Amino acid sequence: MVRAVYLDNSATTRARPEVVRAVVSALEETYGNPSSPHGLGFRAERLVKEAREAVARALGAEPGEVVFTSGGTEANNLALVGAAHALRRRGRRVITTRVEHPSVLRACERLEEEGFEVVYLPVDRLGLISPADMAAALTPDTILVSIQHVNNEVGTVQPLPEVARVLGRGPGAPAGAGTGLPLWHVDAVQSLGKLSLDVRRLGVDLVSLSAHKIHGPKGCGALYVRTGVKLRPLLVGGGQEGGLRAGTENVPGIAGFGAAVRLALAEREEAAARLAALRDRLAEGILRAVPQARLNGALAGRPSEAAPHIVSVAFPGLRGEVLVHALEERGVYASTGAACSARRHAASHVLRALGLDPAAVEGTLRFSLSPLNTEEDVDAAVAAVGEAVAALRGLVRR
Amino acid sequence: MSRPVVLVRYGEIGLKGANRPAFERVLLKRVQRALAGLDEVRVDRRHGRLIVRLAAAAGRPGEPDGDGTLAEEVCQRLARVFGVVSASPAAETGLDLAEIEAAAAEALRSAAGGRPATFKVEARRANKGFPLDSQALARHLGAHLLRAVPGVTVDVHRPQVTVSVEVREAAYVYTRTVAGPGGLPVGSSGRAVLLLSGGIDSPVAGWMAMKRGLELAAAHFHSPPFTSERSRQKVVDLCRVLARWGGPVTVHVVGFTAAQREIYDRCPPELGVTLMRRLMLRVAEDLAAREGALALVTGESLGQVASQTLESINVINRVASLPILRPLIGLDKGEIVALARRIGTYDLSILPYEDCCTIFVPRHPRTRPRLEEVEAAEAALDVPALVAGALAAVETEVVDA
Numbered sequence: 001m002v003r004a005v006y007l008d009n010s011a012t013t014r015a016r017p018e019v020v021r022a023v024v025s026a027l028e029e030t031y032g033n034p035s036s037p038h039g040l041g042f043r044a045e046r047l048v049k050e051a052r053e054a055v056a057r058a059l060g061a062e063p064g065e066v067v068f069t070s071g072g073t074e075a076n077n078l079a080l081v082g083a084a085h086a087l088r089r090r091g092r093r094v095i096t097t098r099v100e101h102p103s104v105l106r107a108c109e110r111l112e113e114e115g116f117e118v119v120y121l122p123v124d125r126l127g128l129i130s131p132a133d134m135a136a137a138l139t140p141d142t143i144l145v146s147i148q149h150v151n152n153e154v155g156t157v158q159p160l161p162e163v164a165r166v167l168g169r170g171p172g173a174p175a176g177a178g179t180g181l182p183l184w185h186v187d188a189v190q191s192l193g194k195l196s197l198d199v200r201r202l203g204v205d206l207v208s209l210s211a212h213k214i215h216g217p218k219g220c221g222a223l224y225v226r227t228g229v230k231l232r233p234l235l236v237g238g239g240q241e242g243g244l245r246a247g248t249e250n251v252p253g254i255a256g257f258g259a260a261v262r263l264a265l266a267e268r269e270e271a272a273a274r275l276a277a278l279r280d281r282l283a284e285g286i287l288r289a290v291p292q293a294r295l296n297g298a299l300a301g302r303p304s305e306a307a308p309h310i311v312s313v314a315f316p317g318l319r320g321e322v323l324v325h326a327l328e329e330r331g332v333y334a335s336t337g338a339a340c341s342a343r344r345h346a347a348s349h350v351l352r353a354l355g356l357d358p359a360a361v362e363g364t365l366r367f368s369l370s371p372l373n374t375e376e377d378v379d380a381a382v383a384a385v386g387e388a389v390a391a392l393r394g395l396v397r398r
Numbered sequence: 399m400s401r402p403v404v405l406v407r408y409g410e411i412g413l414k415g416a417n418r419p420a421f422e423r424v425l426l427k428r429v430q431r432a433l434a435g436l437d438e439v440r441v442d443r444r445h446g447r448l449i450v451r452l453a454a455a456a457g458r459p460g461e462p463d464g465d466g467t468l469a470e471e472v473c474q475r476l477a478r479v480f481g482v483v484s485a486s487p488a489a490e491t492g493l494d495l496a497e498i499e500a501a502a503a504e505a506l507r508s509a510a511g512g513r514p515a516t517f518k519v520e521a522r523r524a525n526k527g528f529p530l531d532s533q534a535l536a537r538h539l540g541a542h543l544l545r546a547v548p549g550v551t552v553d554v555h556r557p558q559v560t561v562s563v564e565v566r567e568a569a570y571v572y573t574r575t576v577a578g579p580g581g582l583p584v585g586s587s588g589r590a591v592l593l594l595s596g597g598i599d600s601p602v603a604g605w606m607a608m609k610r611g612l613e614l615a616a617a618h619f620h621s622p623p624f625t626s627e628r629s630r631q632k633v634v635d636l637c638r639v640l641a642r643w644g645g646p647v648t649v650h651v652v653g654f655t656a657a658q659r660e661i662y663d664r665c666p667p668e669l670g671v672t673l674m675r676r677l678m679l680r681v682a683e684d685l686a687a688r689e690g691a692l693a694l695v696t697g698e699s700l701g702q703v704a705s706q707t708l709e710s711i712n713v714i715n716r717v718a719s720l721p722i723l724r725p726l727i728g729l730d731k732g733e734i735v736a737l738a739r740r741i742g743t744y745d746l747s748i749l750p751y752e753d754c755c756t757i758f759v760p761r762h763p764r765t766r767p768r769l770e771e772v773e774a775a776e777a778a779l780d781v782p783a784l785v786a787g788a789l790a791a792v793e794t795e796v797v798d799a
Contacts, residue, residue, distance in 0.1 A: 325623030388623075 005332045005377045010368035016215040022259040026252040044251050051258025058265045060198040067241045071221040072189040072210035073103035079185045079206040080107035082231030083144050091141030097121045098353040126298045127156030135166045142182040150190035153350040154297025155310025169203025193264030205229050216260030220253030271371040275308035283311050285382030290389045309369040314360035326388035332381045335366045400489035400501045404472045406448035407483045425481040425583040432475045473576045478643050480609050482578030488570040501571040503546040509559040509573040516553035523565045582611030584644040589613045589691040599697030601636045601743040606725035607695045608644035615689045617682045619654040637797040639742045646798040653791025657784045664778040667760040671705045672767045675714045681788045699726040704763040713767050
């Protein structure tokens with residue numbers, strides 16, 4: 001077998017050694033329950049506290065504003081459902097976009113079943129929402145706005161500063177802003193460690209994060225909940241996480257998350273520049289090797305609005321799934337659309353929202369980079385794509 | 399004093415002569431295998447029945463199977479053994495009227511569950527040495543039960559509980575009969591190779607072949623990168639379900655990418671499926687020779703898709719010398735789906751992994767191919783080399799439940 005080139009980092013990442021050590025140490029040594037009164041419990045509590053501080057630092061938040069969850073999905077569910085339920089007497093409109101992660105969209109469907117009204121903002125060809133659409137959708141009874149930072153399938157970065165302006169948030173906002181409605185949630189699962197997101201400067205109320213997208217362990221994430229924001233918890237019980245998320249803390253996962261976020265924060269600027277260079281090398285290489293290929297998302301038209309780690313490419317006439325397996329035979333791991341939808345039949349809701357034609361949707365592959373990838377990885381991937389496409393060319397259904 | 403047993407009935411009309419002892423030997427083996435792991439049971443063969451004795455080996459002979467859970471487990475397992483017609487959890491007693499009376503009263507009490515119930519007695523005296531004949535025994539027991547069990551009344555037409563008594567070398571009393579799958583015990587008819595795709599039909603065809611006593615090996619044609627590791631795992635999982643019915647299944651995963659590409663590159667697209675099926679049969683025949691199998695089994699149902707018209711089946715069939723069994727040939731899709739649900743393969747079969755192979759299915763496959771045109775198209779292929787190549791890329795594993 002050839003050396004593995006892993007370019008599916010938006011699906012999940014390999015844990016870094018520092019993360020593994022933190023997880024193992026929490027399992028083997030600091031195994032107490034943070035709620036226990038004895039020293040072992042105290043040391044576990046301290047571990048969680050340190051991780052909480054690290055996550056808070058990454059967002060410019062206070063540690064008390066970080067709620068650990070079982071991952072990005074739970075964070076999104078808690079943000080959407082928890083906020084809507086807490087505010088149900090204040091209004092019934094929720095605004096989001098057509099290109100959110102399924103954990104936001106399915107939560108919105110749940111809210112619709114419960115009588116809330118959800119507005120799904122359209123996106124343009126590059127995957128960007130229009131702040132004007134957003135302003136038009138805002139009504140006095142809008143209680144919640146949920147906009148993702150980076151799209152997980154195509155890497156488009158939403159114009160959050162403009163959203164902030166429409167919502168009257170951010171540095172220039174009048175005093176007392178941020179106490180009113182609507183609440184503003186940002187799903188930052190794909191941007192953590194790649195783009196900066198300062199919750200105070202942006203004026204955001206809720207932010208979802210996930211550990212395993214930044215070389216942390218699976219099964220751990222967090223929701224930033226601005227001080228003063230009330231949510232109705234999804235899980236009730238022992239009152240952990242400030243009563244917002246009952247259940248004994250996933251101490252090993254949280255310790256690993258803390259280690260991962262510390263590394264990601266320390267390396268972010270350097271990593272972002274390096275990732276963007278790798279991304280461009282990959283995109284240009286693929287376009288050179290396969291002239292018929294087309295980039296999807298902001299990278300195709302406004303690279304300044306593209307995340308540094310995601311390259312979505314359409315190979316019209318080929319099936320993405322087949323291409324994934326053909327690349328796999330050459331030691332390169334990529335993905336069709338998002339990992340979550342790769343096992344389902346339905347065509348990507350994101351690619352359709354961008355207005356791609358069916359052949360492009362069916363033939364789209366996503367390559368996603370991490371700071372652990374190298375130029376050699378990228379060159380090997382480009383070569384493999386060229387070979388695989390050449391081998392499959394002509395194998396269109398006839 | 400009664401002993402808990404499960405009475406197992408088998409054999410079908412027409413099974414006679416020299417076939418019978420062989421059938422019984424294989425069935426005994428299959429039943430023992432199905433009950434493996436239950437150390438408290440022992441199986442005896444007696445006068446056209448199998449008797450599963452419960453709690454016999456557990457060092458507590460004669461102690462009844464307290465709450466009947468062991469009998470229940472045995473019946474559930476027997477319901478998956480081909481050749482078993484039905485099974486009844488029963489009490490075995492000596493040929494003593496008082497013992498039979500006591501067992502019948504206990505059985506009726508337990509079936510009625512303390513509530514008022516209507517019942518009737520069905521008696522069968524196979525042992526002519528027993529003083530009461532069938533009718534007299536039924537009458538006698540009915541009268542006894544009316545006295546012995548409070549709250550019960552007789553209803554010979556639509557009873558809630560039927561107390562059955564069979565008098566043989568011992569007497570057997572029971573109130574419940576569980577249907578078995580019928581058919582013939584797996585192995586009693588030999589071996590066959592099943593062409594297993596992972597769709598809904600072929601696992602059902604395999605199940606029906608097993609039902610007629612065939613031991614199965616499966617041939618699955620795998621075309622990476624057009625089919626994924628998940629589609630291959632799906633086939634292994636399907637075999638695991640089949641193994642729950644008929645014992646271990648040997649799966650041969652045949653690497654078929656090169657052959658499919660050759661057909662795609664060299665032959666008219668509308669004949670692709672026909673040529674592919676012909677190639678599959680040739681590979682399967684070679685696997686059958688390795689397996690000592692005397693037939694191939696496919697999930698074809700007449701007219702269902704383009705490759706299953708009579709013209710297609712005719713042209714495809716030509717390349718095989720072994721008989722090709724098509725147990726689904728007369729079934730409608732709905733009937734096949736219903737069987738797949740009963741067997742337990744349906745939910746696996748509808749997993750969507752298989753469809754990557756559709757790239758090789760032309761938009762307009764020929765529904766009525768002619769033999770001459772197919773043979774002419776096939777002349778562009780080095781058939782022996784493709785078969786040899788596919789066989790060289792076979793990976794084999796034995797899948798048990």
